[in-house]
Amino acid sequence: MGERLVIIGGDAGGMSAISQARKGAPTLEVTVLEKGSWTSYSACGIPYLVGGEVERIEQLVARTPQQFRDRDQVDVRMGHEATAIDLDGRRVEVRDGDRTYSLAFDQLLIATGGRPVRPPLPGIDLAFVHGVQTLDDAAHLLRHVESEGCRRAVVVGGGYIGLEMAEALVRRGREVVVVEQGPQVLGALDPDMGELVTAAMRRHGVDVRTDTTVVGFDDGVVHTDAGDHPADLVLLGMGVGPNSGLAGEAGLELGERGAVRVDRRQRTSADGVWAAGDCCESRHLVSGRPVHVALGTVANKQGRVAGLNIGGIDATFPGVLGTAISKICDTEVSFTGLSEAAAAEAAFDAVGVSVRTTTRAGYFPGAESMVVKLVVERGTGRLLGAQIVGGPGAAKRVDTCATAITAGMTVADVVDLDLAYAPPFSSVWDPVLVAAREATKAV
């Protein structure tokens, strides 16, 4: 009999570990406990399901439980919820409907994911308030959106998910209000860049209320400190926290924002117990600090590294830049590394430099405006972060910045990069290079 691996959670962080673990340990016996109805799905695709661009919920599933069973010889237990972990006894307590049982493990991978932030506001548990994290949540939300009489929606919080959901609801013909506590949407961006996104949302017909705090809900109404908004549906877009209660109760060390603490091999504080994905923390490659970044890209990478180590093959996950991208109402937005604010908080002497250019050669049909902002350390000129807002083709350029930051490049190094140019794609100096040139003058 092979070693027994139990995985708690059937999405990216957990399932991506399986094939990697078997590389080193082909006889590994794998059991997956998933409390919901789906495995390996694209939660990032949910807004496009709600918006109607993706037609069927099944399209978001990369691999079904049956595929894992048939192709990978994995014992996938759907609807089974892990309720406790006994680290000393090496067992997981499991609930399957009315039945409970105990499952022994040699190694354990905790991949319990994230959960939408739900502040304890009056009325937040009313049925018309949705927090969307899983495909089960999505199916529930979709039925509500498509139901008779769902005309007005309020999105609470202007993070990426909130804004993508706002766009989806506008696409469905709903009236949408976004209520954001801060002075701008997308708080990860610096205010000057966030303002560009707020403006784009408004041009698209979304009623964005910044500097406004939700104080509670009653049936059909969202109460804010600046008045009431009638609503047939409320979406929580206040970010995602780690779903780490189970790990914490078992006595595993928690870190940043309550996420499971892991080392670079995705090992938790307990021997033979690993964590990956939205439930655990990462190291920020620029600040060096632990951070909680709930993104599918990171979950997949952490799951891969956890799996390799579980199978006995040494692998490390160096960390994250928090790189993110979104298309919101025809405006593209992306981010990587540190914002000016985050750089200051991490005690960097940094300066932000923005340039406004075009997505293509200025004379080329379809050229649209784009703004690149670079955050740069004074003195050294080291690139610390980048933010991009602009028309089609603008935002994926953030990958160039992420690569340069990872390599420790200065903005002078970036100026010298041999980036691709042709009129349908860029100006002869790519916008990233234009920004880097400008930044060399500022540091």
Next chain:
Amino acid sequence: MGERLVIIGGDAGGMSAISQARKGAPTLEVTVLEKGSWTSYSACGIPYLVGGEVERIEQLVARTPQQFRDRDQVDVRMGHEATAIDLDGRRVEVRDGDRTYSLAFDQLLIATGGRPVRPPLPGIDLAFVHGVQTLDDAAHLLRHVESEGCRRAVVVGGGYIGLEMAEALVRRGREVVVVEQGPQVLGALDPDMGELVTAAMRRHGVDVRTDTTVVGFDDGVVHTDAGDHPADLVLLGMGVGPNSGLAGEAGLELGERGAVRVDRRQRTSADGVWAAGDCCESRHLVSGRPVHVALGTVANKQGRVAGLNIGGIDATFPGVLGTAISKICDTEVSFTGLSEAAAAEAAFDAVGVSVRTTTRAGYFPGAESMVVKLVVERGTGRLLGAQIVGGPGAAKRVDTCATAITAGMTVADVVDLDLAYAPPFSSVWDPVLVAAREATKAV
């Protein structure tokens, strides 16, 4: 009176030096000799002018002679051709129509550009054979394309310019044959990738004849070793060589493919004489060898570095990866670094790894096929080159590869890169990362 700088050539390599030179030498007196009718224009935009996407030739001009005169106090002499350089006497011989004169310089910047390769074939000087390099050439070509009876075009050579011109002519409703001597179009790509482009051209209605050599021209006919093609117009797309005759005759050292030899400061073999742009060579960042790369991006960067040094501010141009991108018949193509063939020639023990993925999440509307090929050094895993062919959004990812190559990253380093993901932009593992993962298995 300030020091006298003479610039030969009024396009990117020359004109981009002016403001940079004045940073260190504000009183510099600048004279530009341009034998044609235009300054600072986008030669790369010519195919889009021919194709009708750009309506007026003036749109391709970034800055007119008069703007240089008025804003930059530059003595721009249009229609003046430098005919000889006297290095010892520090003078340039100039022809202006019937008149000739001699112009003294303290410093000289040679920016004479490139010229289309024109093999000495019978009939190549016939009026219906066009080599397109300057806006004057473009204006001439455009009149021909738009003339009565121009129905059939033959493009000789399947390089980037040839293929972009072929697309432009198809867009104009002309019948187009591309005759390519080699087994594939875009010889910079490895055959497996070039084949994808050949197939895309054919799907688009271009009659591509590979392994076919043009042997001569007669009025209305292109003769090849595989038969004749009737043609109302012939376009030479056989690449661009350095226009370095003037420099060579003056005794300046020439290097790779006859291009003016320069050091990292763009200094030629003669003191106070500089060169920039398509007329001079560059150093390849991977092979370390001198190369001739005729691209606007490089010309602009070299002009900038030459200018700074002319003004007494130390600056260096580290070199090129030959990064190029093109949109050809709705297929995007890009390239950076070394191909498998070039790596072998440069004595690397390299392997090429290709993956076929999609431009967006597979379930997202508009997701199209794309192929990424990475060229990797065996043993070290160092990334040496990348090639991308695919649908909209595919090719600009080459910038990520160019940045990684410049930083000396291995494919294992690339796997760890925190690249941006959202369903409209990418799969959760960006195609570049998928290729890098595959490559880690091969090296």
